[in-house]
Amino acid sequence: MQPHERITDSLRQANAAGRPGLVAFLTAGHPSPAGFLPALQAIAAEADVVEIGVPFSDPMADGMTIQRASQSAIAQGVSLRWIFEQLGGRDFEPEAPLLLMSYLNPLLNFGYERLAARAAEVGVCGFIVPDLPLEESAPLRDALEAQGVGLVQMVTPATPLARAKVLCEASRGFVYAVTMTGITGGSRGLPEGVAEYLDRVSGVSPLPVCAGFGIREPAQVRLIGEHAAGAVVGSALVEVLEEGADPGVFLRGLRGKAA
Amino acid sequence: MTIEFSENDKARLLEDTIAGRLPDAGGRFGPFGGRYVPETLVPALERLTEGVRQHLADPAFLERFRHELATWVGRPTPLTEAPNLGRAWGAPVWLKREDLAHTGAHKINNAIGQALLAKRLGARRVIAETGAGQHGVASAAACARVGLPCTVYMGAVDVERQAPNVDRMRRLGAEVHAVQSGDRTLRSAIDEALRDWVSDPAGTYYLLGSAVGPHPYPYLVRELHCVIGRESREQMLAAAGALPDAVFACVGGGSNAIGLFHPMVGDREVALIGVEAGGLGGGLGQHSATLSRGRPGVLQGAYTLLLQDDDGQVQGTHSISAGLDYPGVGPEHALLKSIGRVDYIAASDEDALDALNECCALEGILPALETAHAFAGAREWARRNPGRRILIGLSGRGDKDMPTLTKFPMEARHAAA
């Protein structure tokens, strides 16, 4: 199995077991660098896919929570290099496949060939790059593809259906369906029409579709589960980690299981 | 990671620039430019690109734009000979007076052009970022003129140092948000404007204020400002009987500079020189000299030169002038530097202040602190090239800078000249 297929497979297994897939996001090294690997292990034990955020100085698609987390991580010395070192030196096998979420510039600086090789080496199965539209993505995609590492494409409610189809076909791992036009961390709840939107995207996608942005509650995960393969939870989980609460308890709660 | 061009590539890219073939269909100036934005903005940028293609070729739109420039902005702006500076520097000096354009800077050319476009594209509201506040004031005025609500994002640091412009924006009907995230200067204001735009890509028009950002902005902003260079060229031929030997403009994102330079890129005997903010020195975070010291990278929608660390984190910057205090630069400037057609140099805070005082004392003109960098660069060049004709893009007036200037008392030596 190629690394990116592990992501797809993990989500399909969750669905086969009768539950929505859960993609859980944490910013690497926030709130503390020392807490990164323990948090990762705990989250991977509960989630179906873990998305590790590489902090960036200008997170233009992110709201206050992830902006704050990124700044704090950078100030504490977290970088892509540091993340690879940590992942390379871990003494446990995470129970869920790993993705990196990064803005393009840190990846560009690392060098795409080296990035792909290093990712494959430490068990990173895919990348999400929020400021890299499909039209600009060939150099990175080709480098990752050579190592079997996937580049996840995003679709949004503003994406025309014909374009959504192209994006779904180009995606690897899963398709990230952004629930709303907006930034991460919103608390306005899911927009009207989200069910129809997810049905439309799922209808043209050969891969599992996971919906993210603004997801904080079990009822939202349940609703998304009826129209897509899974839900992505980001800012809400980062806030749980900031409070020092148990991420496993929070994720089980989201699934509607008793803590 | 640097980009080296062969002599052949340089010659070809220069020809492409002169012939108007850049940006290409992908929004690239050679390797620079492109469109690095969240998927949410892709359809909006495609609509904008199509709108630009259609309306900038429409005689009725262009006539309306020209009419506004002539009767509302006050174009053509004059070319002023500066004989006293000329004597002090040992070289004849002319000034292209964008400070006399409505609202006091070149920014208004772009603002009214894009506001007219926003109206045609059916926008419900306009958002803009601003550093020095000149683009914010210009956007507020242009939106009032065409009848669209306007929201301006401005870094909290800049709200303080450019306070007079904040009051002007509000008076002109704009809502001003002081941005507290990031470094609280121009770069954070752009990040915040992009976040707003992502929330309503269909109804909101983003009126970007410099020749930066994703395609088509670097092209659109250049086209709307090229009137500066076209007028200057004709006015120099009429006033001096010849083109200048060297042309100077300050470079933040690079809008006034590209407007002045672009129409003269084909005049190969004319030296084009962009002056960036050298700030306090060459150390990390002490300056904003992107073209002089940056490396290629992606920030705020474009592949261009950037001030960044080894991990690709964008660096903090410093400049006494809010409008130059930015770690990126327009992609066309990155190309013009890489092919050697434009030289980019830096002037320090201190040299800019000194040049500002000199211009006040000798010519009775208070330039903006941004603009003062161009004067400092030109003075230095004149020293090494006595007698050569100099044209300076006087991009804006300095009234907005009084809160900063009152911290630096006037020196006696220029006043005595």
Ligand SMILES: Cc1ncc(COP(=O)(O)O)c(C=O)c1O
């Ligand atoms: C008077 C003036 N000149 C120059 C600039 C720098 O911008 P640009 O490099 O886009 O011309 C500004 C920006 O605020 C300005 O107000």
